[in-house]
Amino acid sequence: MSAPKTLYDKIWDAHVAHEAEDGTCLLYIDRHLVHEVTSPQAFEGLRMAGRTVRAPEKTIAVPDHNVPTTLDRANAETMTEDSRIQVEALDTNAKEFGLHYYPVSDVRQGIVHIVGPEQGWTLPGMTVVCGDSHTATHGAFGALAHGIGTSEVEHVLATQTLIQKKSKNMKVEITGSLKPGVTAKDITMRVIGETGTAGGTGYVIEYCGQAIRELSMEGRMTVCNMAIEGGARAGLIAPDETTFEYCKGRPHAPKGAQWEMAVESWKELFTDEGAHFDKVITIKGEDIAPSVTWGTSPEDVLPITATIPSPEDFEGGKVDAVRRALDYMGLESGTKLSDVEIDTVFIGSCTNGRIEDLRAAAAVLKGKKIKDGMRAMVVPGSGLVRAQAEEEGLAQIFLDAGFEWRMAGCSMCLAMNPDQLSEGERCASTSNRNFEGRQGYKGRTHLLSPAMAAAAAVTGKLTDIRDFA
């Protein structure tokens, strides 16, 4: 009998197309997702070398990073010149090389990490890459998924493989159940709070335990999405009935006998009893609180009931980093997080732009109004999420509460399009990064869950969802 393997070991082993003596492998790639910002130089490189796309049928292109989210976006004039050139370049490249393509005008367009799963491109056991760090999202299906740079995008386009060495295995177990008001976002932020943003460097994380099993696919995607914020190459969750149920019937999922065959093989995708993990972290689900970030790194996270720390609470290089962060954020040590006033709310992104996220926010907002002067927007993760939210009456709840109801895209998560914070604006955001300038020059970001973001829009400050009625 062969040695027990982790889920990561199994997926890795199934995709090694070539292994050199020093352990450098050519890893075969099943799905390559492409967007407009990190791909133009890769396609240009192919052309200059006279190469082509090896597997266009496994390559999916969608513009998302800098497309406008305003309702009039079909009008090309709403895009800045440089953004328009990038989107047009993707359009040209997708058509010339024969890729699967969802242009801005297609109702299926959206954030690449939401479109992939929604269309059934992402399936258990696959390798998935994209020139975007949040590719980790797809790990929720038990797929090995990670971000790559543009040179690697070109490499995958040309060869359908990546030159890789294997990472180490880390297990993150969340035992028991979550308490009311606590979400997948709080799990993933809590883990980063434990490990730090470099704690996962060199590892692939497998998330497991009862609290993970109890999450929907949407929640699992939120958890894996932020694996990269902990430095990990990828996050994984073993597929189960919840996964199969989500995949079944999606446009590009297998059908009939092939579906049965696929499910049989997917049932083998779990970590064997006794398999070795290089690092193990265990957190009790009941100990996780609704959380929010206070600084400029995703590791700067605390329960909403906490107070803002002081630089002296830290050691080494982090002391200066915290001093700088508090100055940037305009916050005083000792202030209660629940006293921090905000002026902007952003609900969306590949972290929290799925239907379940919009349902959670709408449930909080039903029959309520956002605070006077608050700027609040919902940017659905895809055109199909948007359509479903309209059908379920969620869009009307957002509009009645005073939110803007936008078209799909990355939007204010990275603020490459006009959706940006102004200098000094403070935003409660369901996105994934609170870096300096991330949501706009000198803008200030507090990361939190969709329900917490919705509550903050109503009260005008960071709010404990458990106290909100």
Added chain:
Amino acid sequence: MEKFQTVSGVAAPMPLVNIDTDMIIPKQFLKTIKRTGLGANLFDEMRFNRDGTEVTDFVLNKPAYREAEILVAGDNFGCGSSREHAPWALGDFGIKVVISTSFADIFYNNCFKNGILPVVLPKEAVDVLMEDAERGSNARITVNLEDQTVSATDGTEFKFEVDAFKKHCLLNGLDDIGLTLQKAASIDSFEVGYAAQAPWV
């Protein structure tokens, strides 16, 4: 890609931890469809005021460091986004080596594709080199990839680890894709076996 040569020169100190790729090259500069010209906007929001004037106390604006070829940085350099624009901007500015205790995974890999050497050293070594770097043009650091050494100004040598394949490619300026295509037969035969096993892929 150009072959990586031994670098000997002034190093700029950036002791801040968790310097992310948004800091290295903010998103407004990702709207280019070229790989070149990004050096002008390296560390843009730390380096320039809103009116375009220089932030005088930012390290790369100080006379001693304007020509720096080496960065000595705090832990976890290059975390965040996968944007290869970060190494493109560093390279275009003239940075050939970044030294830190740790790098984010994607950034680390991206450097090698662009002729930049990321060097990982233990904290004690980085502390020594950081001190050297603080001394501006009074101190020179030498990085030799062939021997895998970094030499501080006083001659102290620090040995570093680097993957043999990555080293080989950097030293010889090799194109990954060309190398992989030499193994096309392996990819072809893998695809055949795999398609039989998982026809839905």
